[in-house]
Structures are given as C-alpha cells and as structure tokens.
Amino acid sequence: MGQVNRLTRSKPCLKDKLNTGRAASSGFGWTSSNWSGYAISGKKGSYRQISADWIVPYVKPTVKPTFSSAWIGIDGFKNSSLIQTGTGHESVNGKVRYYAWWEILPASETVIPLPVSPGNHMRASIVKLSPGKWCITLRNLSKCWVFRTVQRYNGPQSSAEWIVEAPQVGFDIAPLSKLSTVCFTCCQVNGRSPRLKVTDGGVMIQNKRLLAVPTLPRSCGSAFSVRRIYRKSPPAVYSMNPIYTTP
Secondary structure, three states: OOOEEOOOEOOOOOEOHHHHHHHHOOOOOEEEOOEEEEEEEOOOOOOOEEEEEEEOOOEOOOOOOEEEEEEEEEOOOOOOOOEEEEEEEEEEOOEEEEEEEEEEOOOOOEEEOOOOOOOOEEEEEEEEEEOOEEEEEEEEOOOOEEEEEEEEOOOOOOEEEEEEEOOEEOOEEOOEOOEOOEEEEEEEEOOEOOOOOHHHEEEEEEOOEEEEEEOOOEOOOOEEEEEEOOOOOOOEOOOOOOEOOOO
C-alpha cells in the first residue's frame, strides 16, 4: 500500500526545567513543552515491547493551524532515539483532519493511508522481534483495519511512553489542538502492566501556560487520561495539590 511522508514529525521529550517544581508540587514527575502523559525509564535494553488502546479525540476547528498526536513509543524520554505509532488530529484552514502514522526518528513520520475518525478505538503495539528488527502494529477496532510493518531500529530501549503530543511542524513545536480528553487503556510494557505511578506522569507547559495534564493512573497502573487545559478551565486536581491554569 502507498505511504506518504509528512513534514510533521515528533521530537524526543523536551523537558521544561523551569517548571519542574510546579509539576513536583502536584505529584507529577516531569514537565515538557511538547509531551503530556506517562513515561517510564530504566537501563539500556529494559523495554522490548509496548502496547495500549486509546480513543481518538475530537478536535475543534480553529482559524490558526493547530496539531496534536496520541501515541505509544519506546525511547525518546531521556534519549534522542524513538520508535512510535499513533494518531494525528489537526485543524488547518478551519478543516479538521484525523489520520494514523508510524515513525522512527530521525526520519519523518509515515502516514498510514487508512481511515481514522474521532471516537475510534485504536490498539497499538511495538514489539522487538530480534536484534535491530521491530514490528509496529496499529489497529482501528472501530473501522476493522490492521496495519503492520517490520522496521530496523537500534535505539537504547531505555524508556517507554504513552503520550499526547504537540508535534513538531517544520522546525517549531506546533500549537496544541483544542482536543477532547484522550483516554489510554490496557497499557502494557514487556507483556505486563507498567504499574504506572503519578511520579511517572508529566504535564505540558508552553510559555508558562499549562496546556495538558494526565489523570492519576487507574486499573492498577494500566490506564489514564490526558485532559487539554484551557484558560477558563477549572483547576486540574489529580494529586497532592491542584495545578491552576495561567490567566
């Protein structure tokens, strides 16, 4: 099947050191200008398999272009490598577009030419088959399609993530879409629950403004949601102390 390379591509987690204390005061472990969700890290070679389900969010059309992605991946949290697959949700020229993709940095993402709509139930997995050989699988359970590709990847395998991202467009981090809450379920790493803790979670902050916050982990640490925060949103109270939006 044909595949289309896009200019949009992901970046490793861009840590926001200026707001680390803000995240820690609420129980979360990290802040970033482009990621929000959960990430775990370990020694080199720790992670050989990751999977999860999520629901494709709804995006509100905007006059200015806005972008977002929901995905799972290995590496990218504390290193510059990354193998990942997910869905994209964007508004350009007032028109909303949804699509599926996979990507291995530093190459640009490859669009999967199969239909995606808001509310669809996605299921993804990334599995190491042998040294340097990985299988990326993405299913749309709502539209009954399966995409699978085997690719070469030699990253350190030292982190695993379940993320909502403001992706890179050109050389800049894009404005985050006005999207509905993204619900991740059935999260697994190496074939078992990652037993996520609130300290594994991270919030997205851009220009001192809070944009996205994860909930506390549910289902024994294998499920959570990421909520988009707006200027008029109530405080995001998920842990020890509330995080308030910046006026």
